[in-house]
Amino acid sequence: MDLLHAPRLQPFGPRSQREALLERLRPEFYGLDTEYELADGRRARRIYLDSAASNLRLKVADAIVHRALAHYANTHSQLHFGARIMTALYHQAHRIVLDFVGADDAYTAVFHGNGVTGCINRMARVLAHKRPERDVVITTLMEHHANDLPHRKHAGKVVHVPLEHDPDGEAGRVDLEALAEAIEAHADRLNYVAITCASNVTGIINPVHEIARMAHAAGALVLVDAAQSAAHLPLSVVAEDPAENLDVLVMSGHKIYAPGSPGVIVARKDLFLGLEPEEIGGGVVTFVDARRYTITDRLPDREETGTPNIPGALALAATLYLMGRIGMDVIEADERQLTQYALDRFEAIPGLHLYGSHRLEVADRIGVITFNIEGLPHGFVTAVLNDYFGIAVRNECFCAQPFVRQLLGIADEHGVAPDACMTRVHDATEKPGMVRVSFGLYNTRADVDAAAEALRHIAGHAEDYAPHYVPVPDGSGDFRHVSFRFRPHDAFDLEREVDAWLRDNLV
Numbered sequence: 389m390d391l392l393h394a395p396r397l398q399p400f401g402p403r404s405q406r407e408a409l410l411e412r413l414r415p416e417f418y419g420l421d422t423e424y425e426l427a428d429g430r431r432a433r434r435i436y437l438d439s440a441a442s443n444l445r446l447k448v449a450d451a452i453v454h455r456a457l458a459h460y461a462n463t464h465s466q467l468h469f470g471a472r473i474m475t476a477l478y479h480q481a482h483r484i485v486l487d488f489v490g491a492d493d494a495y496t497a498v499f500h501g502n503g504v505t506g507c508i509n510r511m512a513r514v515l516a517h518k519r520p521e522r523d524v525v526i527t528t529l530m531e532h533h534a535n536d537l538p539h540r541k542h543a544g545k546v547v548h549v550p551l552e553h554d555p556d557g558e559a560g561r562v563d564l565e566a567l568a569e570a571i572e573a574h575a576d577r578l579n580y581v582a583i584t585c586a587s588n589v590t591g592i593i594n595p596v597h598e599i600a601r602m603a604h605a606a607g608a609l610v611l612v613d614a615a616q617s618a619a620h621l622p623l624s625v626v627a628e629d630p631a632e633n634l635d636v637l638v639m640s641g642h643k644i645y646a647p648g649s650p651g652v653i654v655a656r657k658d659l660f661l662g663l664e665p666e667e668i669g670g671g672v673v674t675f676v677d678a679r680r681y682t683i684t685d686r687l688p689d690r691e692e693t694g695t696p697n698i699p700g701a702l703a704l705a706a707t708l709y710l711m712g713r714i715g716m717d718v719i720e721a722d723e724r725q726l727t728q729y730a731l732d733r734f735e736a737i738p739g740l741h742l743y744g745s746h747r748l749e750v751a752d753r754i755g756v757i758t759f760n761i762e763g764l765p766h767g768f769v770t771a772v773l774n775d776y777f778g779i780a781v782r783n784e785c786f787c788a789q790p791f792v793r794q795l796l797g798i799a800d801e802h803g804v805a806p807d808a809c810m811t812r813v814h815d816a817t818e819k820p821g822m823v824r825v826s827f828g829l830y831n832t833r834a835d836v837d838a839a840a841e842a843l844r845h846i847a848g849h850a851e852d853y854a855p856h857y858v859p860v861p862d863g864s865g866d867f868r869h870v871s872f873r874f875r876p877h878d879a880f881d882l883e884r885e886v887d888a889w890l891r892d893n894l895v
């Protein structure tokens with residue numbers, strides 16, 4: 389992507405060598421060999437196609453963190469060896485994050501919460517306090533709720549900008565003309581533009597640096613939700629033209645092959661300074677008596693009170709470093725081929741409708757593909773894929789209700805749904821939603837083939853499966869098999885695991 393500038397980590401050798409390393413990395417994730425018993429009694433290796441929700445954990449990073457744990461100590465301890473090692477590693481983790489997104493000294497990286505939701509809530513509060521005279525936020529109609537509702541809660545007014553449509557009428561990127569108009573209309577009060585780098589519904593990529601330039605020209609900031617894109621695209625917060633620099637970028641460790649890791653905020657340091665940190669306690673103060681306290685200006689310390697999730701941060705940093713050294717250019721090119729292959733295969737399935745523009749020349753996208761099969765509820769298709777084919781995908785609205793409703797033709801051009809939608813308890817056969825297939829580094833053409841063949845089969849033989857399913861009567865849109873019972877605790881049970889250890893260690 390020419391617009392998404394290369395990050396700072398040095399590539400580990402020539403491209404061909406890095407491509408070979410990527411092949412070596414592909415099987416190095418937990419959960420690729422996991423087998424389950426299916427509804428027809430077969431045991432099958434699961435095919436994980438739900439990476440947009442969370443991707444699988446990288447074994448390499450895990451092994452590195454396990455070795456680091458030999459030195460584990462709290463980073464707030466100071467002088468013993470373990471504390472010094474952990475503190476140095478934790479600093480290194482921040483530096484790697486900054487390098488991964490090409491940040492210079494004007495930026496800080498703050499590990500926060502569990503993912504992007506916490507990070508955006510935090511920044512919505514910070515930016516509202518920082519610039520109270522600017523109480524308008526512009527976002528788009530393609531956002532995850534996490535990049536919409538926190539702004540609604542903390543800003544005076546939120547404006548939702550519509551999307552472009554391709555020649556087939558399918559939704560693409562944010563409409564830059566409409567965005568320019570919204571920015572102009574609110575220029576004097578606009579605090580920031582909050583935009584996703586890639587949609588979790590269509591996978592479509594927005595030109596975030598161009599949007600930054602438009603926002604900056606009006607004295608506004610830009611906050612980029614990189615939850616979906618961070619593991620799949622090269623993205624730098626610093627652009628060739630400083631007017632295109634990103635002010636805030638947020639990522640989720642669990643979507644970067646490091647579930648169990650925190651979210652990360654990469655932001656311009658000056659946005660935090662001059663405000664009391666959102667959370668205070670240990671580790672952020674220089675002086676405390678019973679009446680007063682003073683907060684350090686040191687970043688990121690002042691924004692990370694309390695003991696951090698050190699193993700999680702180290703796992704994420706090791707993963708980012710590995711991906712950065714292999715090269716996000718190599719990773720992006722690899723995934724682009726798989727995505728194109730999948731789009732071609734899915735498009736050829738009779739009755740399957742893909743959402744969002746799938747003309748890559750009009751709307752570039754990452755490996756997130758949503759669709760419905762004519763006449764079949766998304767909950768039914770998803771359940772059959774799991775129960776009979778061992779294929780894990782996600783359905784419903786993906787925490788992006790305004791966008792999904794609009795794509796389904798239920799919400800109007802402003803993203804507003806009819807009043808009845810607010811209170812209506814849907815029957816599962818008509819609950820709005822879609823099926824989503826999404827890729828990670830471990831996915832191959834064989835996975836796509838398996839999904840395409842399963843979907844073709846379901847589309848052509850729905851009547852064979854339908855008698856085995858009933859809607860779950862809880863308004864969720866889910867379907868349940870009438871006789872096949874999968875019991876999660878048969879597959880794994882914490883007490884059983886611990887009891888097994890106790891038994892094995894009886895003396």
Ligand code: PMP
Binds near residue numbers: 502534535615640
């Ligand atoms: N934004 C986007 C685009 C997402 O896809 C998600 C996760 N589905 C989020 C925000 C929220 O991230 P998290 O669940 O890590 O808080």
